[in-house]
Amino acid sequence: MHTMTHESKEPPKPRRHAVTLHDIAKAAGVSVATASFVANGKRDVRLTDETRERVQRVIDELGYRPNAMAKNLVSGGSKFIGLVADAIATTPFAGQIIHGAQDEAWKHGYVLLVANTEGNEPAEREAITMMLEHQVRGILYSTWFHRAADVPEALRETDFVMVNCFSPSLDSRAVVPDEVQGGRTATDMLLAEGHRRVAFINTTAIAPARVGRLEGYQAALAAAGIDFDPALVLDAQPDQEGGFDAVESILRLGVNAVFCHNDRVAMGLYDGLRARGLAIPDDIAIVGFDNQEVISAHLRPPLSTVQLPHYELGAAGVRMLLGIDEAAPDELRRIACPPVARQSTSAPRPVQP
Amino acid sequence: MHTMTHESKEPPKPRRHAVTLHDIAKAAGVSVATASFVANGKRDVRLTDETRERVQRVIDELGYRPNAMAKNLVSGGSKFIGLVADAIATTPFAGQIIHGAQDEAWKHGYVLLVANTEGNEPAEREAITMMLEHQVRGILYSTWFHRAADVPEALRETDFVMVNCFSPSLDSRAVVPDEVQGGRTATDMLLAEGHRRVAFINTTAIAPARVGRLEGYQAALAAAGIDFDPALVLDAQPDQEGGFDAVESILRLGVNAVFCHNDRVAMGLYDGLRARGLAIPDDIAIVGFDNQEVISAHLRPPLSTVQLPHYELGAAGVRMLLGIDEAAPDELRRIACPPVARQSTSAPRPVQP
Incomplete structure (x- = not known):
């Protein structure tokens, strides 16, 4: 009787380098395209029988198995x-x-x-x-x-x-x-930190993102038993300038948490808050939207956000x-x-x- | 004898809406593909003679001329x-x-x-x-x-x-x-403002951009009759964090102008300088590289940079x-x-x- 352990009792399998069309081509002294034609049984390509046989021999010897993707790619022609x-x-x-x-x-x-x-x-x-x-x-x-x-x-x-x-x-x-779910998720990230008054800087651009994220914001508040206050929703240009210019309004609202329509708005809001000596997230917690890596991952502090899929x-x-x-x-x-x-x-x- | 004026004496040409394959298809009651087949004289496509003739008649009546690009696109088959x-x-x-x-x-x-x-x-x-x-x-x-x-x-x-x-x-x-020319152009933008001591935050990443932009920086200085001072060249991680962390070194150098390896480094440098109450460009002038629109055009102030082509x-x-x-x-x-x-x-x- 033997005991099961984390380590397998089986002898380690020899690690084999997968044979590729490139290997076949090299060993048979033909082009990769030719190797591919033979491997995929293409009869409508002009090759001498000698070439076909030589390539097929190498394929058999090396044990080439086209992977599923490659086989699909090359066998279908113009799909x-x-x-x-x-x-x-x-x-x-x-x-x-x-x-x-x-x-x-x-x-x-x-x-x-x-x-x-x-x-x-x-x-x-x-x-x-x-x-x-x-x-x-x-x-x-x-x-x-x-x-x-x-x-x-x-x-x-x-x-x-x-x-x-x-x-x-x-x-x-x-x-x-799913803009509604996205807006709800963003708002939930702030509610989860204990905030009850969450401002939403929405966009001035008429688009599904504007309607959907607002609906999601309202749904998150409702689920948390918080009354929706329209005064907490602002509209701003959906870029850094829009976020920067929204700072006065945000401060006037006296909130400590802001959901921004996108990461660029959040970046502008960061600049505006810092210019007034305020700290993120200690004075104001912020969530963005989009997950534009090059911006959101590299702000100070790195921005919590919601990813567009x-x-x-x-x-x-x-x-x-x-x-x-x-x-x-x-x-x-x-x-x-x-x-x-x-x-x-x-x-x-x-x-x- | 008449005088040449800004306005042509010729009667204005009637402005004609260019006839498209879409117009042909609609007028002939066929698909765009069918219209394209006929317009491009494709004989290897199965169409009734009646269809070919009807489409051709519409083509002649409306005066369809395939534009060069479209003609090339559709007539060549799989090119x-x-x-x-x-x-x-x-x-x-x-x-x-x-x-x-x-x-x-x-x-x-x-x-x-x-x-x-x-x-x-x-x-x-x-x-x-x-x-x-x-x-x-x-x-x-x-x-x-x-x-x-x-x-x-x-x-x-x-x-x-x-x-x-x-x-x-x-x-x-x-x-x-052309990294060398790019590096020289970036440096020239600062020299043109009268700066004589220009720091260069280069990248730690070994790549042609590192070598070439440095060479361009040196060439610009030489052309302006300024001795190259290796102490003014720093290496930093090529992102916002690298720029932010370079602030102390930049301030120690006592320069008023900095060429940053890329726009992300410049963005981090902006944050670091502002955290110390310094103004751009009044205290420190900055040039980036790349022209990543979503960043460079929207920093405060908008970033002068060099475009990757x-x-x-x-x-x-x-x-x-x-x-x-x-x-x-x-x-x-x-x-x-x-x-x-x-x-x-x-x-x-x-x-x-």
């Missing part, structure tokens, strides 16, 4: 998914939509055709036409901030999913951030397009915005011995 | 250029490389296949294999910060250009930012790949980093009546 973006590739942090869509597309054997249109309508039409000509499986239509967006006519000639946007008539499948929006869009996630033809799916706790809501307290 | 990126799509501001490459590729009738590999080698190999199988015209191999990068073997099976990186053995075509890197890479810009097989082309003047080098002076 494309289109991604039309108004400015994602050129916008800080929204590029994660591309990243998420690409990872999910590859996993299922599709290659992403990305077109960044900068919101230019003719460019958008031509991009969609190009994608239709490449017989894409479907198109993700995405915007760099969450908003209603008219569906271009040409898009209706193929399967499509709206990503980070939705049709005003709500007649199309869409994946968007860009990667997941892209991935979920692909899953919905391919039918992996089932969805009604007019499905509007909301993706959760998780909290990112840093140091702007509570100061680390010294431990008393 | 691809690959772009392999380690993290461009997910890095703030480097996404402009994708944007520049896409615009230039489209202009010449190519579609960009983008693969974001997150620096993962197997993913990179499979991405290149995928591109080779799609018979790309060539591949741009790019990195999110300027550095030496080993050339993957598979890349040598096609035309390629390194973008924002270069082969350590300098045997390949590459397009990179990401868009132009992508566009120049495509031109070099296609042979539009001639280049030696081992060409290392440097793209200028232009100055972006804001308010951190000189305060607006009140006009005396």
Whole structure:
């Protein structure tokens, strides 16, 4: 009889370097493309029998196993998914939509055709036409901030999913951030520190983020048994200047906790509070929104915030397009915005011995 | 005899709305793809003669002229250029490389296949294999910060250009930012304000930016007849924390002007100086590097900086790949980093009546 321990009784498996197409190509003296053609049994490529046999021999000898993703990628030929973006590739942090869509597309054997249109309508039409000509499986239509967006006519000639946007008539499948849950999460991070009077610097921009985050803020207060006081909600330009200029109003309210519409507003508020000698979070606790790493992780103190789920929006869009996630033809799916706790809501307290 | 004036004597041309494929499709009652097939004379697509004729009649009536880009895009079929990126799509501001490459590729009738590999080698190999199988015209191999990068073997099976990186053995075509000129430009912005003692907070990271910007700093001083003082050059972590922590050293040097390795360092330095009650630019003038809009344009005061030419890197890479810009097989082309003047080098002076 033997006892189970943390360490396995089995002899350690020899650690094998996974054989790659590159190894095959090198050993057979052919290109990686040729190795790939043979490994994937492509008959429509001109190769001599001698070459095919030599490569196949190396494949058998080295024991090459194409990994699932690679096999999907190379065996399918031109299996494309289109991604039309108004400015994602050129916008800080929204590029994660591309990243998420690409990872999910590859996993299922599709290659992403990305077109960044900068919101230019003719460019958008031509991009969609190009994608239709490449017989894409479907198109993700995405915007760099969450908003209603008219569906271009040409898009209706193929399967499509709206990503980070939705049709005003709500007649199309869409994946968007859950602004209500996000606003509630941000507010909860302040309520959890014992604050009862929490100001909300909302944005002046008319967008789903404005309505949704306010609704979330109200829901969090209601759940905590706190009456909603409209005087605690301000509107400001959604950038550093807006946050800076809101300082007087915030101080006049006499609150010790502020939920900012986004990280940039929080950054401006930091500057304004410091200019008046106030400390974060001891005098005023702050929560942002977006999780723009390059800003929020590097403020003094690092900013607690709520993350826009860009990667997941892209991935979920692909899953919905391919039918992996089932969805009604007019499905509007909301993706959760998780909290990112840093140091702007509570100061680390010294431990008393 | 008549006199030339600013106003032309010719009757004003009627301003015509350019006819698009979308207009054709609508008028002919067909899809945009079908309109495109007919407009571009594609014979290998199954359409009834009746449809072809109807669409052609609409094309003739409305006077449709495909624009150069659109014509190139749709008539070439699968003309691809690959772009392999380690993290461009997910890095703030480097996404402009994708944007520049896409615009230039489209202009010449190519579609960009983008693969974001997150620096993962197997993913990179499979991405290149995928591109080779799609018979790309060539591949741009790019990195999110300027550095030496080993050339993957598979890349040598096609035309390629390194973008924002270069082969350590300098045997390949590459397009990179001109760090030396950039460093000189940044320093010149401070010298132009009359400063003679300019500190340089360089980065601790070993990279071309570190060597090149220092060389540019020295060149600017030399051109202004100022002796180089190594004591004025500090090394710091290239982020906000590095800038903040450099404040004591900067104050000990007794300088009134600082060139920061990047905008994030400048942002940290702003915080550190303000914590000591010092004003920018009156007490200390500051220049950054990168032009990360979301930071530099919104600091208080807005930061003067030097722009990394990401868009132009992508566009120049495509031109070099296609042979539009001639280049030696081992060409290392440097793209200028232009100055972006804001308010951190000189305060607006009140006009005396």
